[in-house]
Amino acid sequence: MVIELLKLKVAAEHREQYIQKDAEIWTQALASCPGFLGKEVWINPNEPSEVILVIRWATREQWKSIPPEQLQQISQEFDQQLGYIHQIVDSAEYQVRFSQA
Template sequence: MIIEWLKIKVSPELREKYIQKDEEIWTGTLSKSPGFMGKEVWINPQKADEVVLVIHWANREAWKNFPAAVLEETEQKFSQALGAGTYEIIEEGEYQVRKFPRPN
């Protein structure tokens, strides 16, 4: 499993709207994509202007083969819904999930 990790800066008064629109627009679109396994939204109680998105993909190919045209179209729709310039991706990363069996 691959994790796409995004840290977003959003104005505190728009944080809840950001989370709602992200679920409606981005997660709705991603959920139709082969290899998309789910998504978590993390909020930091100490930083009201921060949202972390943890997106689970079956493998790197599924993530990287997401169509660029759909990505652009979805971002435009999201930007219109939330307001251009009201959020910014400030950090991003890629992680592999490793699980080890627990000893009995």
């Protein structure tokens, strides 16, 4: 399993709307992609403008096989419906390894 981690800055007063629109547009679109396993939204109680998205993929190949044009189209729709600026401040990729007790 592969984790796509995105750290965002969103104005605190827009955070809940951002999370809702992200679920309606991005999560729904990604759910139709092969290899998509799920998504978590982490909010920082000490920093209300911080949102972290943790997206789980079965394989890196499936994640990276999404056509750039499709991602651009989803991004444009999201930005248009959101109507305000948000910023990705960090992104990372992790491989998950499970150990047995």
